Amino acid sequence: DGGITQSPKYLFRKEGQNVTLSCEQNLNHDAMYWYRQDPGQGLRLIYYSQIVNDFQKGDIAEGYSVSREKKESFPLTVTSAQKNPTAFYLCASTSEGYGYTFGSGTRLTVV
Amino acid sequence: AQSVTQLGSHVSVSEGALVLLRCNYSSSVPPYLFWYVQYPNQGLQLLLKYTTGATLVKGINGFEAEFKKSETSFHLTKPSAHMSDAAEYFCAVTPTGANNLFFGTGTRLTVIP
Numbered sequence: 001d002g003g004i005t006q007s008p009k010y011l012f013r014k015e016g017q018n019v020t021l022s023c024e025q026n027l028n029h030d031a032m033y034w035y036r037q038d039p040g041q042g043l044r045l046i047y048y049s050q051i052v053n054d055f056q057k058g059d060i061a062e063g064y065s066v067s068r069e070k071k072e073s074f075p076l077t078v079t080s081a082q083k084n085p086t087a088f089y090l091c092a093s094t095s096e097g098y099g100y101t102f103g104s105g106t107r108l109t110v111v
Numbered sequence: 112a113q114s115v116t117q118l119g120s121h122v123s124v125s126e127g128a129l130v131l132l133r134c135n136y137s138s139s140v141p142p143y144l145f146w147y148v149q150y151p152n153q154g155l156q157l158l159l160k161y162t163t164g165a166t167l168v169k170g171i172n173g174f175e176a177e178f179k180k181s182e183t184s185f186h187l188t189k190p191s192a193h194m195s196d197a198a199e200y201f202c203a204v205t206p207t208g209a210n211n212l213f214f215g216t217g218t219r220l221t222v223i224p
Contacts, residue, residue, distance in 0.1 A: 004154075031211075042201070042215065042216035043214045048211065050210060088152070090154055092154075094212075098143070098162065099143070099145045099160050099205075099212065101157075102147075102154035102156070105152065105153065105154050107152065
């Protein structure tokens with residue numbers, strides 16, 4: 001079945017470390033997105049990519065980086081510059097404006 | 112510009128009672144509208160969507176929503192709440208043919224036994 005796979009489901013980061021969250025889709029979707037979700041809050045857009053080798057900053061891009069070398073993959077790196085990275089991270093993809101398909105999320109915790 | 116307003120960050124209903132979650136949108140062009148549901152520690156799952164055609168849209172789990180252009184609304188309803196409906200619900204809008212979705216801030220639904 002087609003879908004989006006996020007890994008790992010849980011991730012722990014030490015202070016000063018960079019960590020990378022994986023997002024892979026086999027839906028042949030052109031556009032992919034990363035969102036951050038904090039307790040009791042909505043979704044905040046970090047980065048998005050409409051096409052391979054191109055991506056744009058969302059509302060809260062500081063402290064994060066992405067790449068889009070393949071259509072299927074859109075990894076997110078949480079850098080040490082992100083001072084409050086503990087959150088739930090969601091990846092999504094879409095094609096032709098018919099809504100997003102979401103992954104199951106990665107919960108990142110700073111230890 | 113597109114935006115979504117969900118009235119009420121928390122809604123409580125009794126089991127068996129009507130569920131009504133409100134969503135109003137603004138869009139400079141005809142919109143596509145969506146409702147998503149999120150259970151704890153999971154991603155968002157599409158409940159239903161309106162793109163074109165019939166304005167009353169039926170979705171999964173007995174939910175439905177009606178697109179009312181004159182009221183710029185897309186409220187979500189379910190005639191009889193079930194305990195398993197307890198979750199967070201997000202309304203979203205995108206301009207026709209565009210990719211990026213604009214989300215509301217979500218409504219947490221609690222079902223009281």
